[in-house]
Amino acid sequence: MELRHLRCFIVLAEELHFTRAAERLHIEQSPLSRTIKDMEDELGVVLFKRNRRGTHLTPAGEVFLQDVRRVFTSLDQATASAKAAASGYRGTLRIAVSDGAAEPRLAALLARCREEDPEVEIRLFDVPLAEQLRGLRKGAFDAGFARSSEAGNDIVARAVWSDPLVVAMAARHPLLVHAQIPLEELLRYPLVMCHPHECEGYLQQIAKLLRAVNVEPVVSGHASSLSIALTLVAAGYGLCFVTATEIGMYRHPDVAARALQGLQDEAKLMTYLLYPQTEISEPLSRFIERIQPRDVDGMPLP
Incomplete structure (x- = not known):
């Protein structure tokens, strides 16, 4: 074959x-x-x-x-490693990113790594959470970022960043009369959610938030990316949970955002650093040390 x-x-x-x-x-x-x-x-x-x-x-x-995709991932990594070695890099870190966790703080971290550790190449892989966990266990990835801490006993899940959740809605939505949206009032309207395959960790945290009220949400559709989700929101298909950082990055002229009422502590989306619970390499150790866990107010996370 x-x-x-x-x-x-x-x-x-x-x-x-x-x-x-x-x-x-x-x-x-x-x-x-x-x-x-x-x-x-x-x-x-x-x-x-x-x-x-x-x-x-x-x-x-x-x-x-699933197995054939891993074959091509390994082949791509082998090709890239050979090219990196030929270009003078002395090490490589393969970092997986899931659940839309590639945010400005990750860019700032990568910039610091380039400045302080220029001989280590960092390659990013945008993959679903299940594929990230398989890759961490099989050695295809060195570490990863995701929105879930449910990684198993053999994977370290370390909370690194936290962002407040807001509700995105069409610019003329009736809920805009509220400065902050009560969760029960919000669930009277349909929701646009990220596709379960693409945003498993995100959906886990949203489901935990929604368990605070005894109301079954109506989901009008699933989107494969945040840009698609906001397009559906702008078109009036439903409301969407996003972070304050994301709504600032994707400034859509027909989308407005509101905070959730009385849920400042609960309505936060946590990002986790995942890596195998084994002996880690020197480049990975330095990478982890550069991460400064912070909450939305700039305070260190516990």
């Missing part, structure tokens, strides 16, 4: 449509179908199920997709 066959499989798994996948691969549909059939014959399993509703991954196909 060749790498080009695996690339065909990944593209089809992403598109779940043979014609679109063939267009992305710049091949005809027939060779793509033969490639997938040959892979299934070689593996002895069915990877895709096709019916009148479309093309779907089988359970075996979903498992195979």
